[in-house]
Amino acid sequence: MADSSERSPVIQEWPGSYPGQGLNSTDPSMHVSASSMAQMEMMLGCQAQGSVLRGCGGEERVGGQLAYLSYMQPCTGNAASSDQHHISTQQDFSSFLLPPGACRLPSGGPPGACLPVTKRTISKNSVEYRLRRERNNIAVRKSRDKARRRILLTQQRAVQLQEENQRLQMRMGQLTQELETLRHVLAQRHSMQPDAGEPRC
Amino acid sequence: MADSSERSPVIQEWPGSYPGQGLNSTDPSMHVSASSMAQMEMMLGCQAQGSVLRGCGGEERVGGQLAYLSYMQPCTGNAASSDQHHISTQQDFSSFLLPPGACRLPSGGPPGACLPVTKRTISKNSVEYRLRRERNNIAVRKSRDKARRRILLTQQRAVQLQEENQRLQMRMGQLTQELETLRHVLAQRHSMQPDAGEPRC
DNA sequence: CGGTATTGCGCAATGG
DNA sequence: CCCATTGCGCAATACC
Numbered sequence: 252m253a254d255s256s257e258r259s260p261v262i263q264e265w266p267g268s269y270p271g272q273g274l275n276s277t278d279p280s281m282h283v284s285a286s287s288m289a290q291m292e293m294m295l296g297c298q299a300q301g302s303v304l305r306g307c308g309g310e311e312r313v314g315g316q317l318a319y320l321s322y323m324q325p326c327t328g329n330a331a332s333s334d335q336h337h338i339s340t341q342q343d344f345s346s347f348l349l350p351p352g353a354c355r356l357p358s359g360g361p362p363g364a365c366l367p368v369t370k371r372t373i374s375k376n377s378v379e380y381r382l383r384r385e386r387n388n389i390a391v392r393k394s395r396d397k398a399r400r401r402i403l404l405t406q407q408r409a410v411q412l413q414e415e416n417q418r419l420q421m422r423m424g425q426l427t428q429e430l431e432t433l434r435h436v437l438a439q440r441h442s443m444q445p446d447a448g449e450p451r452c
Numbered sequence: 453m454a455d456s457s458e459r460s461p462v463i464q465e466w467p468g469s470y471p472g473q474g475l476n477s478t479d480p481s482m483h484v485s486a487s488s489m490a491q492m493e494m495m496l497g498c499q500a501q502g503s504v505l506r507g508c509g510g511e512e513r514v515g516g517q518l519a520y521l522s523y524m525q526p527c528t529g530n531a532a533s534s535d536q537h538h539i540s541t542q543q544d545f546s547s548f549l550l551p552p553g554a555c556r557l558p559s560g561g562p563p564g565a566c567l568p569v570t571k572r573t574i575s576k577n578s579v580e581y582r583l584r585r586e587r588n589n590i591a592v593r594k595s596r597d598k599a600r601r602r603i604l605l606t607q608q609r610a611v612q613l614q615e616e617n618q619r620l621q622m623r624m625g626q627l628t629q630e631l632e633t634l635r636h637v638l639a640q641r642h643s644m645q646p647d648a649g650e651p652r653c
Numbered sequence: 654c655g656g657t658a659t660t661g662c663g664c665a666a667t668g669g
Numbered sequence: 670c671c672c673a674t675t676g677c678g679c680a681a682t683a684c685c
Contacts, residue, residue, distance in 0.1 A: 388663060390672055395661085398674085405606055412613035419620040426627040433634040440641060587657080589678060595658055596676085 373380050574581050 384664075386672080387665085391663075391674085392661090394673055394675085402603055402606070405603075405610055409606055409610040409613060412610060412617055416613055416617055416620065419617065419624060423620060423624055423627065426624065426631060430627060430631050430634065433631065433638065437634060437638060440638075585679075588680085591657055592659085592678075593676090595660085599659085 373383075574584075
């Protein structure tokens with residue numbers, strides 16, 4: 252089901268491929284700062300970097316607190332873009348984000364030696380594009396699986412540590428008690444036979 | 453940037469709203485079982501359940517091991533379906549998944565009292581649809597933020613527990629040593645003054 | 654029945 | 670170039 256396609260930030264489309272097209276859109280969402288939160292070791296989260304400018308409306312993480320609201324509608328008129336589904340919400344802002352000189356339609360340039368900045372203008376219909384996407388999708392699934400496993404392991408580790416902690420705490424209690432007892436015994440003997448006093452401290 | 457739109461699993465477009473649109477449709481939501489997975493506490497992960505049949509090619513998690521490969525191209529001829537972008541990879545299989553009687557084109561039925569299964573035929577262009585999407589997007593961001601925080605907390609907890617564990621282990625070592633010493637002392641005294649033996653055991 | 658919360662997914666940007 | 674990560678929106682579903 253889901254095929255998201257109309258997001259074409261860098262990729263542009265060819266003008267005559269299918270019946271209804273249009274354009275697309277994108278969505279810039281700025282991602283201003285992010286949180287940062289550096290704490291302890293690990294720090295796996297690492298979310299702070301993200302992309303650099305998405306969501307057109309603007310993702311306003313008001314102040315420092317969450318405000319999942321913004322992002323709002325795409326600046327553009329939206330909707331009318333592609334063929335059937337989705338009106339999307341994002342649009343192509345790539346031209347604004349790309350370095351100057353990057354905006355070129357994929358019409359005719361030689362496929363190999365294009366301009367420097369523009370990656371190369373990849374057509375969404377190209378086999379190459381699909382291959383890239385497919386490979387990335389695979390990588391994404393793999394990466395997420397890994398992340399899920401990692402999280403699960405961390406949770407299990409926490410549980411085990413907690414259990415072990417309790418065991419240790421209990422054992423400590425026993426040892427302490429035993430020590431107490433022995434000390435008592437020693438003290439008692441000491442008072443009974445002061446003659447045998449050793450500098451045992 | 454990203455607007456994913458061409459994924460129209462359930463939603464279709466109306467034939468005359470915008471230049472290229474269609475209509476939409478429905479979604480049955482079977483709710484098969486759900487999962488349950490009860491494990492220790494937390495257990496936030498919960499991945500195992502997922503949806504019930506997505507990706508047309510078939511998501512084959514071969515055997516039990518990962519095989520991020522499959523999913524493959526959509527069963528259909530693909531590409532040609534929508535307008536421009538993406539050839540997608542997923543397609544609408546909803547009709548196969550819907551309960552019998554659910555497959556109806558959004559052609560003419562009354563908008564309010566449709567069949568039971570079909571929610572109501574929601575247009576992707578409708579304001580209502582956009583509102584729903586926007587609300588869901590907010591919920592998604594919120595949920596992910598929460599998940600991130602949760603994961604972070606779990607990691608920190610694990611680290612703290614590990615540290616505490618080490619402290620406890622060390623303290624235990626000291627106590628054990630001390631006990632050992634006391635026991636030695638006692639034994640020595642015992643052998644030195646057998647007359648003072650008490651049933652200390 | 655209506656909503657929000659979760660989750661898997663693909664996309665695109667970006668980091669190695 | 671590649672793959673790995675990550676934020677994002679979408680849709681299906683779970684949960685109230």
